[in-house]
Every structure is written in structure tokens, then in C-alpha cells.
Amino acid sequence: MSSMTLPLRAITALFFLSATAVASAQDCAVYDEATCGNQLYSADATRLQQWCEQGTGVACSGLLREWVSEARQADTRAPNDDPDLQEPAVCKEADPAYDEQACEEAAKAALSKAMGMTLTGVFDQREIVLPTARLEALQALCVAHPDGDFCREVAEEQWKAGGFAQAVAALQLSCRSGDERACELHAPLQALGGAPRPQPATSVPCGEYRSEGGLLDTLDFGDGGLVGLGLGAQARARLEDGAIRLRHDKGGDFVFQTLPGGRLVGMDEWTRMRVFQRAGGKAQCAEAVVFNVVPLPRDCPQAASGDGAAACCKAGSLQGCNTLGNQQALAGDWVKAAGSYLQVCRAGVREGCENLASAQENSAEVDARGQLQQLCEADRSGRHVACDVVATRNWTLMELGRALQDAAEESSKDDAPAPSRTRNHKR
Incomplete structure (x- = not known):
């Protein structure tokens, strides 16, 4: 769980699944933001495909997003019919009932429920892969109408599905259309001399690897599986199901596989299609440490409802304590949240150790680093997961970030205008 200071739009976008309206009949083949912007936002897949076939690049991107959304909603793992996760009228700016503050409260409630559902296994982090027929249709549209953004997006979908040659072809079309990001991705892949074929990794690398551009441009693999990411940031590498995984501080993994010539290539949403070339560093590294990690049990079915999490935590449920910590964090009580996460x-x-670290990231009253260090030292094997979290968190940058956030909030309070009335909300 990361910082709760998300913008309102980000919260609602993440946790409300909006229904798609049907656009009016106006032809947006020649895109004009003033007349077509709202229509493209609300159009169904049929209309978007029609406009895309007529050469409207933004409609092509909209079609891709719509198909991904449909695939996600068709996925039986997702609770798409849950009314608490649908966008309410108070969050729709065109609705007379729109109320920004009420929307924010609804978003927080949805966020809390989504967290609980994640912990009970309803959500997971597996990516949605489009059906073959739709990937082929998108590839054909990219060839016919090689809009830069759209073709790069098609390349990403192809890569997720294992269509590596198609991904490179779409990137090339995007690059030729002037998309600099696509060119940045395409050149190293093209230099391989053939279609890239990511292979399962058999060991954690050793030494420094570099890539041009992207979120990460340096991976410095060292002893014990520690990986320097630049600017003082570190992660821990592990080998899992043929992939080299680096846990990052947002609860997910950077994922890499190998390419011919000792290269690495990114497979996750942050590093996808980026090639990392060996650039020196250590020739031999001590074996990666394998930490003792206990899976978060699903021992509190009622965690997402009412006082269920608190009752479960009191009874010794780890899932209940973690969910209770999330609820306390959402309420802004990071000290209590830290106590729940510590258990x-x-x-x-x-998850408990990472959430505990996030509590310190949000409150100077929490000494997560000290608590994690104590847990690590109490475990004489040095393999308690707290040892990994305390070693890989960039505590200095975390403190700086919190200080800047606190300063920004204080400045915002000083500059805030006097409360005003709206037709939907009275103060």
C-alpha cells in the first residue's frame, strides 16, 4: 500500500468501472477536440472502430482501451457487477448530482472495499491479454493507419501476448509516424538481427546492465541478489518461474527475461520491451538470498465489511490485521495502522512489512525502520522478510519525500480560499 494522497481523478479512475454510453451520430473521422472529444470518450467499440477505420488515430487508441476494458470485465476474476465499485452519479461531472467532496468520500469507500477484495483473492495482479482475433484486428488497423501512439499501444498488447515479432513491427510503424518513445524501444530490438525471443532465465545475473531511456536505465546486480537502481534505490532480485523479478515499493515486480548475447528484456508494464545490455560491473556475485516469506492467509472472509477486519485481527487473523491497517491508513491514522501492520x-x-514501511513514509511518528531492524536482528538466520525490506527501502529519499509533501500541504492550507457553497453541498 503506497501513499494515500492520490488525486481525486486518479482514485475514481482506479476504483470505479464506468459504464460506456453510446455516442451520437456525428462523424468524427476528422478529429476535432471541440466537437469530438466528448463523443470519443463515451463512444462504444463499434463506433470507435468505424472512426478508426476512417483514419482517426485517437479513436483507434480508444478502441484498444475499450477492448481491454471488455476483456477485463469478461474476466471472471473481476467483480464487475459490484455496485459499490461502479461510478456513482456524484462523480459524473455532467450529472446534476455531481459533488466533488461526496465523490471523494465514495472513492475512499470504494478503495477500502477494493483493498479488502484484493486480500480475499478477488483481485490479482495478472495482466489481461486480448484474444488473438482482436490482436490481429488491432495489428491490421495499425498497418492501415500507423498513428504513433496507437501502434505503440498495439505493440505493448502484442508483447504481453507473446507476439514479439508483431510487437516489433508495430513499434517500427509507430516510429516511422514520429513517435520518439517507439523509436527508443524499437532500435535495440531491431539490433538483435531478428525477431526477439525472450527466454526463461536460469539464474540471477551479476554485474551492471544498461538501457536507453525508460523508468529504469541501470540495473547493477550485486551480492546476495541486491540490485542498484540508481539514485540510492535498491531492490532484491529473485528467480521465479523462469523470470528475474525485482520487487519494487509499490507492491509489484519489475520482470525480466533473457535475450541472446546475455541481454535482458523487460516484461512488465514499467519496463516492457526495453533491452538491457551488459555494461561491466562485478564478474562474480554471492548467491542471491532467499528470504522466508509467509503468504498472507485468507482467513477473514468478512474483512471488507463493517467491523469485520477489526474483529478478525483481535482473533489473531493476519488478513484481518492487514485490512484493519489499510482502513486506519485511509482514515489518516498511520500510527495505529503501523501497529496493525507490525503484527x-x-x-x-x-505485505505487512512493506505496509509498515509505507506508514513511516506518511508519518514522522512511525519508526518503521527501527521496528523492521529489530525484527531482522531477532531472527538469527537473517532471512526474515523484514531484513529484505529494511535493506531495500531508500529511507533517505522516503524522508525527503514526506518532508516535501508535508511542506506542500502546509502551503496549500495557507493558500486555500474561504469555504464556499455549491448547489450540491453545504458546508
């Missing part, structure tokens, strides 16, 4: 971390659950 989960002590049991060896990674």
Missing part, C-alpha cells in the same frame, strides 16, 4: 510483518508476511 502482520512479525509473522513473516511481506
Whole structure:
């Protein structure tokens, strides 16, 4: 769980699944933001495909997003019919009931429920892969109408599905259309001399690897699986199901596979299609440390409802304590949240330790670093997951970030205008 200071639009976009309206009949084949912007936002897939076939690049991108959304909603793992996760009228700016503050409260409630549903296994982090027929249709549209953004997006979908040659072809079309990001991705892949074929990794690398551009441009693999990411940031590498995984501080992994010539290539949403070339560094590294990690149990079915999490936590449920910590964090009580997370971390659950670190990121009253260090030292094997979290967090940058956030909030309070009335909300 990361910082809760998300913008309102980001919260609603993440946790409300909006229904798609049907656009009016106006022809937006020649895109004009003033007349077509709202229509493209609300159009169904049929209309978007029609406009895309007529050469409207933004409609092509809209079609791709619509098909991804449909695939996600068709996925039986997703709770798409849950009314609490649908966008309410108070969040729709065109609705007379729109109320920004009420929307924010609804978004927080949805966020809390989504967290609980994640912990009960309703959500997971597996990516949605489009059906073959739709990937082929998108590829054909990219060839016919090689808009830069759209073709790069098609390349990303192809790569996720294992269509590596198609991905490179779409990137090339995007690059020729003037998309600099596509050119940046395409050149290293093209230099391989053939279609890229990512292969399962058999060991954690050693030494420094570099890439041109992107979120990460340096991976410095060292002893024990520690990886320097630049600017003082570190991660821990592990080998899992043929992939080299680096846990990052947002709860997910950077994922890499190998390419011919000792290269690495990114497979996750942050590093996808980026090629990392060996650039020196250590020739031999001590074996990567394998930490003792306990999976978060699903032992509190009622965690997402009412006082269920608190009752479960009191009864010794780790899932209940983790969910209770999330609820306390959403309420802004990071000290109590840290206490709940500590119980989960002590049991060896990674999520609890990472959430405990996030509590310090949000409150100067929490000494997560000290607590994690104590747990690590108490475990004489040095393999408690707290040892990994305390070693890989960039505590200095975390403190700086919190200080800047606190300063920005104080400045915002000083500059805030006097409360005003709206037709939907009275103060």
C-alpha cells in the first residue's frame, strides 16, 4: 500500500468501472477536440472502430482501451457487477448530482472495499491479454493507419501476448509516424538481427546492465541478489518461474527475461520491451538470498465489511490485521495502522512489512525502520522478510519525500480560499 494522497481523478479512475454510453451520430473521422472529444470518450467499440477505420488515430487508441476494458470485465476474476465499485452519479461531472467532496468520500469507500477484495483473492495482479482475433484486428488497423501512439499501444498488447515479432513491427510503424518513445524501444530490438525471443532465465545475473531511456536505465546486480537502481534505490532480485523479478515499493515486480548475447528484456508494464545490455560491473556475485516469506492467509472472509477486519485481527487473523491497517491508513491514522501492520510483518508476511514501511513514509511518528531492524536482528538466520525490506527501502529519499509533501500541504492550507457553497453541498 503506497501513499494515500492520490488525486481525486486518479482514485475514481482506479476504483470505479464506468459504464460506456453510446455516442451520437456525428462523424468524427476528422478529429476535432471541440466537437469530438466528448463523443470519443463515451463512444462504444463499434463506433470507435468505424472512426478508426476512417483514419482517426485517437479513436483507434480508444478502441484498444475499450477492448481491454471488455476483456477485463469478461474476466471472471473481476467483480464487475459490484455496485459499490461502479461510478456513482456524484462523480459524473455532467450529472446534476455531481459533488466533488461526496465523490471523494465514495472513492475512499470504494478503495477500502477494493483493498479488502484484493486480500480475499478477488483481485490479482495478472495482466489481461486480448484474444488473438482482436490482436490481429488491432495489428491490421495499425498497418492501415500507423498513428504513433496507437501502434505503440498495439505493440505493448502484442508483447504481453507473446507476439514479439508483431510487437516489433508495430513499434517500427509507430516510429516511422514520429513517435520518439517507439523509436527508443524499437532500435535495440531491431539490433538483435531478428525477431526477439525472450527466454526463461536460469539464474540471477551479476554485474551492471544498461538501457536507453525508460523508468529504469541501470540495473547493477550485486551480492546476495541486491540490485542498484540508481539514485540510492535498491531492490532484491529473485528467480521465479523462469523470470528475474525485482520487487519494487509499490507492491509489484519489475520482470525480466533473457535475450541472446546475455541481454535482458523487460516484461512488465514499467519496463516492457526495453533491452538491457551488459555494461561491466562485478564478474562474480554471492548467491542471491532467499528470504522466508509467509503468504498472507485468507482467513477473514468478512474483512471488507463493517467491523469485520477489526474483529478478525483481535482473533489473531493476519488478513484481518492487514485490512484493519489499510482502513486506519485511509482514515489518516498511520500510527495505529503501523501497529496493525507490525503484527502482520512479525509473522513473516511481506505485505505487512512493506505496509509498515509505507506508514513511516506518511508519518514522522512511525519508526518503521527501527521496528523492521529489530525484527531482522531477532531472527538469527537473517532471512526474515523484514531484513529484505529494511535493506531495500531508500529511507533517505522516503524522508525527503514526506518532508516535501508535508511542506506542500502546509502551503496549500495557507493558500486555500474561504469555504464556499455549491448547489450540491453545504458546508
